Amino acid sequence: MSYEFDQRIPVYLQVIALFKQRIATRELAPGQEIPSRRELAAQLGINPNTAQRAYKEMEEQQLITTERNVPSRITMDERIVEKIRSELLEAAVTEFIQSVQAIGAPLPEVVGKIEQAYANRGKQHA
Amino acid sequence: MKKYLLLTNEELKRTAKPYLIVVAVLMLLEFILTAAITKMHEGKIETFMRENGVSMQEAIDAYGKSSFAQVVASGPFLLILGAGMMVILISAFVIWYRDWFGKTNYIYRLLLLPGSRSSIYFAKLTTIVLLMFGFVAIQWLMFFVLAPLHDLLLPPELFERVSIAAVLERSGLMYLYDFYLPNFALIYLFALLLIVFIFTLVLIERSYRKGKKVIRIFLQFVILGAVYGATLLVINSDHLFANEKGMLFLAFTFLYLAFLVIIGLRTVSKKITV
Amino acid sequence: MLEVHGLKKRYGRKNVLDNVSFTVQPNTLTCLIGLNGAGKSTILKGIMGLIPLDSGTVLIDGTGSKDAVAYIPDLQTMPGHMTVGDALDYMNDHYADWNGETAESLLRTFQLMRTDVITDLSKGNQAKFNLILGFALDRPYLILDEPLAGIDIFTKEQIAWIFTSEFMEGRGILMTTHEIDEIEHLIDRVIFLQDGRVIDEHDAEEMRELHGKSVQDRMREVYAR
Structure with missing residues (x-):
């Protein structure tokens, strides 16, 4: 089953974004083994070179650790995990605010709506 | 091989x-x-x-x-x-x-x-x-x-x-069915020549387009005529014995055969197109 | 790398190929894109020596030898009566770099049987069979002519899968296709062809990163005249 990619954003960046998301939600736990480049390419339906590039970049960003002849792992460093969470949250907030600005609602109203939505979400999940 | x-x-x-x-x-x-x-x-x-x-x-x-x-x-x-x-x-x-x-x-x-x-x-x-x-x-x-x-x-x-x-x-x-070797060789050499001539025409046809194709095929017939025309001319002159004539004919045929094979090989190696 | 330089081919007055030059790097998937009649197929056949070129050079890792390239056409090339098994044996007999294990593995994945008669196979299965004939050669370069043309969705997915698989590793691939949608995310490099000339060439990820454009976006731009 292949992941649906946006054709206007570099694929390798989308792969990294996918990993960041999973790291932030702990779907990928710190220290967890990740698939080889080859396996990842097959799983996501991408060019193995792209997988290679994504892993290289993630290694540079210290999201993953690689050693010879051993499967790569998610970083154990909690600070980095926290940083990612924080980044994703910020990005979501920035996007949200951009779309909300057009409506011109005051902050308390916006916060109220957010709290309501969270409460409802909780009910749905219950 | x-x-x-x-x-x-x-x-x-x-x-x-x-x-x-x-x-x-x-x-x-x-x-x-x-x-x-x-x-x-x-x-x-x-x-x-x-x-x-x-x-x-x-x-x-x-x-x-x-x-x-x-x-x-x-x-x-x-x-x-x-x-x-x-x-x-x-x-x-x-x-x-x-x-x-x-x-x-x-x-x-x-x-x-x-x-x-x-x-x-x-x-x-x-x-x-x-x-x-x-x-x-x-x-x-x-x-x-x-x-x-x-x-x-x-x-x-x-x-x-x-x-x-x-x-x-x-x-x-x-x-x-002439089992006398020289005769056998000559007759089947001719048969071979015919086959090789066909091969040459086919390979030319498959390698060139329209105008060039027709000209080259026509040229092959001209060469055929020239080779045998010359051969017969030389052979019918009075200066040779009968078996010498036979050998000369054989020699010309061999050379012409070699010529056709070389053209065929060259064409299939360098000129042929799918 | 596979280098193509100054390819020219005329049919009568028409310049089917007009000074075409480009390179294919190892370990990349390069796509030759162009409208019908742009000369894509001619380039591939010219590289493989199936069509004589008027001028130009083709160098594969520095030599003129074609032994490092495998070609996968979009038509059937094995003798009509042969079964899949016969064809694989044929390849094994003729090619020193034929990899029987790769062939068997792909045979299983594509669910083809050695006893299948090639000309009785559906178009999709024939396409998959052709892929095996190319991929099972241990050669660093692979040239594919329209591997996805006229094939049903499910078979297309199977074929596209091969470009994400281990069989891609260590290969420089050059392909032509109209089905850019299916493989857009797999392409590393794009070469645009028009009227026998290269009119644009770029790295797909770079185009996305720097300009936010997909291959198809760029295609529309380039061919908009």
């Missing part, structure tokens, strides 16, 4: 079925024809006897006995043999064209194979030559089956037994 053998094997495999079917048909026709001609002769004798109220011996004096040689020398029989030769010549065309126009584009596969492309040429040439010799050999065997058949179908008074040698001579087929 390995490529050549593999390709020859493949060509023979592909040709086996249609070839054997044609051979079977021709053999069957010869069988039927032999019986028919033989019985027709008998019929004519009997009719003559009846109509003229004469004895068989008198009828025989009029019509003559039947011999297998007559059967083979007859028009229809020679037609079958001619058809056999035509099949070989047509095969020389088909063995190439089916790789472009057959069910698949095998020519792609052939041209992509590693190694020299000459193997392709020689594999196809070998196949056609083998088909030709196959026909000749099978026909030879057929004579040994059909002659007794003829004899069996008639009462002893009506036929004369002839040797296969006589059969060949009276039908003009002795050229195909």
